[in-house]
Structures are given as C-alpha cells and as structure tokens.
Amino acid sequence: MTDNDISFLISNLDKIHTTELGLQRIKNNLSLDSNIVVEYCKKMIKDSTSYIYRRGKNWYIEKGNCVITVNAYSYTIITAHKKK
Secondary structure, three states: OOHHHHHHHHHOHHHOEOOHHHHHHHHHHHOOOHHHHHHHHHHHHHOOOOEEEEEOOEEEEEEOOEEEEEEOOOOEEEEEEEOO
16 A cells, blocks of 8 residues: 555545444444544544555554554445454
C-alpha cells in the first residue's frame, strides 16, 4: 500500500460512519462510550503512528492493541477490537 492510498482514506474521513449494530459492537469490544465511537475511530485513522493497510475490500487501522476495520467502498466502520 502506498502513502497515496492511505492519504485517500484520510482525505475521506468525513465519510466514515457506522451502523447502529456496528456502534454497539465497537462500543462493547473497545469499552467505549457510544457517543464517541466514530470520532474515536477517526482519531486513530488520523494518528500518524497508526499502521494502516488495505486488504481486499477493507482498510485496517492498527494502533497499540486495537484494530479497526473499515469498508473501502462505503467507508463504514465494520468492527473494531482489541488484539489478543
């Protein structure tokens, strides 16, 4: 994955969203307040220390012990979880 591809994801942060089920899943998996889930994920995507890569139809954002999965076409946050 090139930097330009990562820049494309970052330049489309305003499109990042999740579904109601995704909100609950992410909230539970990361022990977050439901009001900040999408903003939390956007912050991780913008963080220069996050490892971002694309595999197939999804973007993966890794930072610390957290992994976020974002659909590359719809910009939907599918899930986020802590690494085991």
